[in-house]
Amino acid sequence: MNTTAFEPHVLHTHKITKYFYEPDKFQVLKEIDLTVHKGEFLSLVGKSGCGKSTLMYVLSTMDTDYEGELEIAGVRLTDKTQNELAAFRNKHIGFVFQFHYLLPEFTTLQNVMIPALKLGKYSRKEVEDRAYAKLEMLGMKEHALKPTSKLSGGQQQRVAIARALINDPDIIMGDEPTGNLDSYNTHVVFDIFQELTHTYKQTIIAVTHDEEFARKSDRIVEMSDGHIVR
Amino acid sequence: MRLVIDIARTHLISKPRQTIIAMLGVTFGIGMFIAMVSLMTGLNNFTEELTMTSSPDIHIYHDVTESRPSVIEQVNVGGINKVHHQKPKNETPRLRNAHQIAALIRRDPRVTGVAPSISSQVFYNYGPVQLSGNILGVDIIEEDKLFELREKMKEGRIEDLKANHDGIIMGRGLARKLNARTGDRVVITTPQGYTMTLKIVGVFQMGLGSIDNVRSYANLSTVQTILQQDHLYVTDINIKLKDLLLAKSIAPGYQRMYGYKAEDWETANATFLTGNIIRNILTYSVSITLLIVAGFGIYNILNMTIYNKMKDIAILKAMGFAGRDVKQIFMIQSLVIGFIGSLLGLAIGYGLSLLIAQAPFNGGDFISLDHFPVNFDPKYYIIGIVFGVTTTAFAGYMPSRKASKIDPIEILRG
Known part of the structure; x- marks a missing residue:
């Protein structure tokens, strides 16, 4: 398939199908074709059990047990080894989950730096500068040297976003990124996402239950029974 | 990383x-x-x-108690022979050609020291009491090379033995039992009944009761005299090797070559x-x-x-x-x-x-x-x-x- 025939896209799937085998064999994803363009802010919605989270984890490259084809940033990821996929995630994908999953023994700054240190593209000093820049962008610079356990829920989620951004990923994936936040912090996080997409051309895919969050995003993909219905 | x-x-x-x-x-x-x-x-x-310190790397001696084939077994080879309670022959513990054997072994490149010696049971007389023990006739200088006797001397020097024809160096435990010290004279009696007065010129301590409580050293000629033997009489040859771990493999060769029992230190000290x-x-x-x-x-x-x-x-x-x-x-x-x-x-x-x-x-x-x-x-x-x-x-x-x-x-x- 000649990908250049389409307008520039970051993520592309072709007939992704997945089965669950426990407790019974069950087809959870049915030939999903999805293309996400650069700078898009996409909400993935649907009822519980419709397969939206499952699709997200296939797209995240962490779930490799599927049929069909997955391509991100022009790289075909189907059939790559776990180690190759880990290195790919490090460079190209940022994650924001419902819970912040910050490492409790490390400071805010260290948490943000870890993926960049893993990438090893910049020196330690440069990584630190970049981490400060990301924290500043999210209004968290003054908390840089605090342990993450001393931050509020909203602050922790902002640090998690800074961490997702540190390697300038091609795509940010969120699994209920506002699911654990109050309405004020939900607004804050939404505004950050919107700014990222509109100002910095960041691509974001977020699974959400929050209808308002979804409605305000650029594009809604709704799933039902393993199909994309909208 | x-x-x-x-x-x-x-x-x-x-x-x-x-x-x-x-x-x-x-x-x-x-x-x-x-x-x-x-x-x-x-x-x-x-x-x-x-x-x-108590045993040489290899000890060559004449094992008179070793079982030997009976006459009937030598005559009727392979037959069904029964000999009950065969006694040893009347043999002396003398090693024949001991000095020649010692000279030959000394040429072996694996050997660092060879010391011919005579050992005999004796009684030490302490007033009316007789203490049994043994006496070793040695060339004290050679013996020192094998057992580092010089370091074990508590009184006197080993050279004093060389100078004194009727001198002995006595184990510390034995000296204590006899209530004797350097310079004293002790009377010893051989199993054959020969009695002789000897002068203590030194006291040694090996650290092992089984030696210190019974043994004395004397010159080869002294012991030959006590035992009324000629000046070629030798009962033991003690050998020191460069590598003592080779003892077990070298000993059987000597035993075959010289026809006397050659015992390595590992066998002697198995316990x-x-x-x-x-x-x-x-x-x-x-x-x-x-x-x-x-x-x-x-x-x-x-x-x-x-x-x-x-x-x-x-x-x-x-x-x-x-x-x-x-x-x-x-x-x-x-x-x-x-x-x-x-x-x-x-x-x-x-x-x-x-x-x-x-x-x-x-x-x-x-x-x-x-x-x-x-x-x-x-x-x-x-x-x-x-x-x-x-x-x-x-x-x-x-x-x-x-x-x-x-x-x-x-x-x-x-």
């Missing part, structure tokens, strides 16, 4: 109590290993040294050496048990840590850490625990060894010993640290591998 080390270090530092407990397990194991092995090998070396083997087995089995217990401690603590850090592991994997990186994080932790724990163990083991070395210990009449002999050979410290680190590596491997196999989706999906 540096990041992985940073994370491992942070994990260790953030839970100091857990880390220290895991380390103490290893420390205790290695410390006990060092203390035990130091004492046991110290004892082993001590007894080995004693056997070395002592069995003791050594048992002590070694004991030391290593106790130490290995302690280390396995320490290993289980580390296994447990790492398992618990990994269970507590499931979320961290999942997010690290999501952010691009490969299974290998996660495994390294936890392996580094167990190796650091193992290494530092072992180092502390070596220090504690060394301290315990120093204490043991100062503890008074009465060896009694049998062995002259006032403190425990302790071995400070660095070899065992190296074994200890290798042992400790290897055990922790094994103990850490399984939990680390489990951590590397954690599926992040199961945890992140909640």
Whole structure:
């Protein structure tokens, strides 16, 4: 398939199908074709059990047990080894989950730096500068040297976003990124996402239950029974 | 790699109590290993040294009690012969051509010293009491080369024996029993009834009761005179080898060549050496048990840590850490625990060894010993640290591998 025939896209799937085998064999994803363009802010919605989270984890490259084809940033990821996929995630994908999953023994700054240190593209000093820049962008610079356990829920989620951004990923994936936040912090996080997409051309895919969050995003993909219905 | 080390270090530092407990397990194991092995090998070396002083590497003598084929067996070869209770022949313990044999053996490049000698049972007369013992007729200078007699002299010098034709150097225990000291004269009686007065020119102490309480040294010619034998009379040849471990393989050759019994030191001291083997087995089995217990401690603590850090592991994997990186994080932790724990163990083991070395210990009449002999050979410290680190590596491997196999989706999906 000649990908250049389409307008520039970051993520592309072709007939992704997945089965669950426990407790019974069950087809959870049915030939999903999805293309996400650069700078898009996409909400993935649907009822519980419709397969939206499952699709997200296939797209995240962490779930490799599927049929069909997955391509991100022009790289075909189907059939790559776990180690190759880990290195790919490090460079190209940022994650924001419902819970912040910050490492409790490390400071805010260290948490943000870890993926960049893993990438090893910049020196330690440069990584630190970049981490400060990301924290500043999210209004968290003054908390840089605090342990993450001393931050509020909203602050922790902002640090998690800074961490997702540190390697300038091609795509940010969120699994209920506002699911654990109050309405004020939900607004804050939404505004950050919107700014990222509109100002910095960041691509974001977020699974959400929050209808308002979804409605305000650029594009809604709704799933039902393993199909994309909208 | 540096990041992985940073994370491992942070994990260790953030839970100091857990880390220290895991380390103490290893420390205790290695410390006990060092203390035990130091004492046991110290004892082993001590007894080995004693056997070395009491027996030559190879001892050639005429074994008159050795069973010999009966006349009827020589005549009727292969037949059914029965001879009950055959007595030994009336033979003297003399080695024929002893000096020629000694000269031949001296030419063997594996040999560093050869000393012909005469040994005989004698009675030491102490007033009306007769103490049984033995006397060794030796060339004292040659004998010194084999047994380092000079260092064992408590009174007098070995050269005094050379100068005194009727002199003897007496074992300390024997001298004490006879209430005799250097310069005194003692009367000895041979089994054949010949009596002679000899002058004590020195006192030695080997440290082994079975020698010090019965033995005296005299010149070869003196003993030949006592036994009323000619000046070629020799009953034993003692041999010192360059490598004493070769004794067992060289001895049978001499026995075949010269037709006399050649006994190596290992055979002569089998009971002592069995003791050594048992002590070694004991030391290593106790130490290995302690280390396995320490290993289980580390296994447990790492398992618990990994269970507590499931979320961290999942997010690290999501952010691009490969299974290998996660495994390294936890392996580094167990190796650091193992290494530092072992180092502390070596220090504690060394301290315990120093204490043991100062503890008074009465060896009694049998062995002259006032403190425990302790071995400070660095070899065992190296074994200890290798042992400790290897055990922790094994103990850490399984939990680390489990951590590397954690599926992040199961945890992140909640």
